Amino acid sequence: xxxxxxxxxxxxxxxxxxxxxxxxxxxxxxxxxxxxxxxxxxxxxxxxxxxxxxxxxxxxxxxxxxxxxxxxxxxxxxxxxxxxxxxxxxxxxxxxxxxxxxxxxxxxxxxxxxxxxxxxxxxxxxxxxxxxxxxxxxxxxxxxxxxxxxxxxxxxxxxxxxxxxxxxxxxxxxxxxxxxxxxx
Amino acid sequence: xxxxxxxxxxxxxxxxxxxxxxxxxxxxxxxxxxxxxxxxxxxxxxxxxxxxxxxxxxxxxxxxxxxxxxxxxxxxxxxxxxxxxxxxxxxxxxxxxxxxxxxxxxxxxxxxxxxxxxxxxxxxxx
Numbered sequence: 001x002x003x004x005x006x007x008x009x010x011x012x013x014x015x016x017x018x019x020x021x022x023x024x025x026x027x028x029x030x031x032x033x034x035x036x037x038x039x040x041x042x043x044x045x046x047x048x049x050x051x052x053x054x055x056x057x058x059x060x061x062x063x064x065x066x067x068x069x070x071x072x073x074x075x076x077x078x079x080x081x082x083x084x085x086x087x088x089x090x091x092x093x094x095x096x097x098x099x100x101x102x103x104x105x106x107x108x109x110x111x112x113x114x115x116x117x118x119x120x121x122x123x124x125x126x127x128x129x130x131x132x133x134x135x136x137x138x139x140x141x142x143x144x145x146x147x148x149x150x151x152x153x154x155x156x157x158x159x160x161x162x163x164x165x166x167x168x169x170x171x172x173x174x175x176x177x178x179x180x181x182x183x184x
Numbered sequence: 185x186x187x188x189x190x191x192x193x194x195x196x197x198x199x200x201x202x203x204x205x206x207x208x209x210x211x212x213x214x215x216x217x218x219x220x221x222x223x224x225x226x227x228x229x230x231x232x233x234x235x236x237x238x239x240x241x242x243x244x245x246x247x248x249x250x251x252x253x254x255x256x257x258x259x260x261x262x263x264x265x266x267x268x269x270x271x272x273x274x275x276x277x278x279x280x281x282x283x284x285x286x287x288x289x290x291x292x293x294x295x296x297x298x299x300x301x302x303x304x305x306x307x308x309x310x
Contacts, residue, residue, distance in 0.1 A: 054206010
């Protein structure tokens with residue numbers, strides 16, 4: 001059993017192009033193909049039957065097939081796959097929506113709304129694409145790119161995973177868990 | 185489109201960078217390597233990986249603990265605490281195994297009358 005677990009996290013290659021949103025865009029099935037190889041550290045897949053009620057935060061690229069009721073705070077790329085449903089706000093670097101989102105979407109880099117997507121909420125991102133066929137009700141705010149770039153430069157040195165990763169679980173209980181974990 | 189094959193075959197993995205607070209339900213094999221605070225309700229094979237840290241009440245079918253769990257664990261079929269696994273809480277399951285090298289503090293309640301039925305149900309599902 002333990003062996004199995006190790007093999008899942010063995011040094012399998014990253015899914016080629018999994019971290020490249022453009023590649024995923026080119027082939028609509030790419031998000032679904034990726035999980036098998038990408039089961040290594042690079043990519044995380046949340047299956048269809050998964051239901052999260054609460055706050056999620058993560059740094060690994062995330063493909064969501066299941067349901068999330070609550071907020072997602074992410075530092076990498078988030079894909080809401082066909083069939084995936086999010087009721088709540090999504091924050092990430094790049095966000096691709098193929099499923100359903102009821103809530104606001106804020107990307108620090110880009111947001112893509114695919115033809116199969118349903119989005120009821122606002123988009124804030126320096127680069128936004130809404131493909132013909134997508135259902136979208138909300139407003140789009142594009143912070144000027146120059147400002148976004150400047151922000152990035154300022155943020156870059158501070159963007160070591162540690163401080164960012166703590167933000168979403170500010171609750172004392174969660175802080176305790178994190179604290180305990182880092183001690184031993 | 186093969187979107188239905190991938191998540192089902194492998195189950196889901198909650199990676200080490202994932203932190204989740206709240207209620208989690210799932211009906212597919214699940215490996216937790218991240219941190220979960222809250223409740224987990226699960227109907228298949230649930231594994232808390234070596235990096236996993238769970239502070240929750242867990243209800244599952246087959247639960248394997250190789251990481252750290254603080255909270256009560258209830259399983260319909262079995263609970264296994266692997267070497268290196270840490271469990272602080274009570275266990276209620278028809279079959280419980282604790283491997284040498286595991287760290288366990290809590291009560292074990294074994295309802296052996298369910299053992300046959302639980303196993304049967306598991307094979308049916310597969």
